[in-house]
Amino acid sequence: MAMATKSRADEIPTIVARFEVRRRGYLSLDGAMLDQAPDSIPDFASLIALYRAMVLTRTFDLKAVSLQRTGPLGTYAVSLGQEAVSVGVASAMRQEDVLLPSYRDNGALLWRGVKMEEILLYWGGDERGNHSSGPAHDFPFCIPVGSQAPHAAGVAYAFKLRKEPRVALCLLGDGATSKGDAYEAMNFAGIYELPLVFVVSNNQWAISVALRLQTACETLAQKAVAAGFPGEQVDGNDVIAVHDAVEEAIAGARSGEGPRLVEAVTYRLGDHTTADDAARYRSPEEVQARWKEEPIARLRAYLVSQKAWGKAEEERLSAECQTRVEAAVERYLAIGPRAPVTMFDHLYAKLPDAYTGQRDELTGASHA
């Protein structure tokens, strides 16, 4: 039949939406600056501050694992290899912003002022560790995967309602992007243009489940597209890239441009937790290859190449971190156990009568 007179595209568009996902990175694997350093890193001093924080985080992490192996600590979530995400994110935040961390974000908590002994106390099974020295409005570690994403949306909504120039920063893992929690929060954040930045620390593994079984998407950044706001991918082992992308996302959110998502591509060099054995599901060759990408050696190579760092500084930093971690461990070990009766102290603002009987039973006090 020869009846077409107008082209189909005039009547019915064949493409109704397009999207692209950009990737940001500055440092090569061997520590060369591939592009000009961004304005968010104005000088070597600011870069060295990030470096020091990453080294402290790793020193702490290794010590925490050994404490678990020898007894004084419970199950601990290892952050080895992901220091650039934690530090890059926290260093881009302001004090008044709110951090909603996942359980592997030690570096972010330390940067925000949480003490090492408080993190140890938490992983030792004591919630007093969450009554921490960081900003009082920050959330504690979230253990049920992704369930802090709706909280972040609530926090950001409060900022928007009160017209406060503050931003909520929600740290998620790759596994969390499979949960409805994350998607429902992103969807809502998009609708109400909330001052909320999601950072997905894509470490390739959700315990034993590889990313390819988590999603068929090419990137996790594009999940933001479905919620109506931009997503970007960064080299998550390049602290400059993480810091720069998150700082830009936060600035946008703060100025009313709405939410953003940053996918930081990294790798979990350690086990999921001290209770996990990653050798059951991934090869030593894979892990070995990924060590070449890890964030600390890469940044050190750059700093050394620029004569901004040397052997003497490295030795001093190493010794300083060891001393600080050991001192924190001493303080942690000196904290006595909680009395069982304190379980009632913060159950409610005012304990209902129904529980006072139970509490008295525990203390041996008689009750009517």
Next chain:
Amino acid sequence: MPEVTLVEAVNLALARAMQEDPNVVVFGEDVGVNGGVFRATAGLQRRFGPARVMDMPVSELLISGLCVGMAAQGLKPVGEIQFMGFIYPCIDQLVNHASRLRNRTQGRLNCPMVLRTPCGAGIRAPEHHSESTEAMLAHIPGLRVVVPSSPERAYGLLLAAIRDPDPVVFLEPTRLYRSAKGQVEDNGEALPLDVAFVLKEGRDVTLVSWGAMLKDKGDPGGRRGARRRRHRRGGDRPCHAQAL
């Protein structure tokens, strides 16, 4: 004093709470323009604006999780779940977060939220719209579960729930929404939580009940001559043992 239905009493309490405290925000599916499928939030969006009375996407989990985040930031969120049969996606948020935020931060953060939902059967609603699963919620430490059984108590207990510094699940019996009528003075006075209301003193029998079942039992004093002491448990949980 005007006579109002239970659902009108809920509406009065919400409006009163929003008027007296700018931190109170109300949100749920269809609560804004439509005023809620039972009209519990009728007129609120017009009066207080769409930023404080929000129509939500169909995301029950999010409604409960938003409450936690807002409450930790000092707002007084009142989320609505359209029917109790749809509250189950909120269980993770209620058990893992709302009920224990105060405890797991040792008082650094707290969670003054209310999650309202119509509950119970008796209105010829379909499956999943007639649930009475309050016993499940009542076993979550750190949470309060409140079930009013008259317009007066719906008004006073909802105000108390919103002002309370801890999370409350507020269950509104659908059967009573329009069938229960009472004199409610919109004076902003709350009723106490955590206590059972003694409706009638008696000698021989104690009857304990809550919600729409109160209405079914009729006048507690008049049957078969037994003198019964009858409690209406306004606060379902924690249970008020002393009253019993």
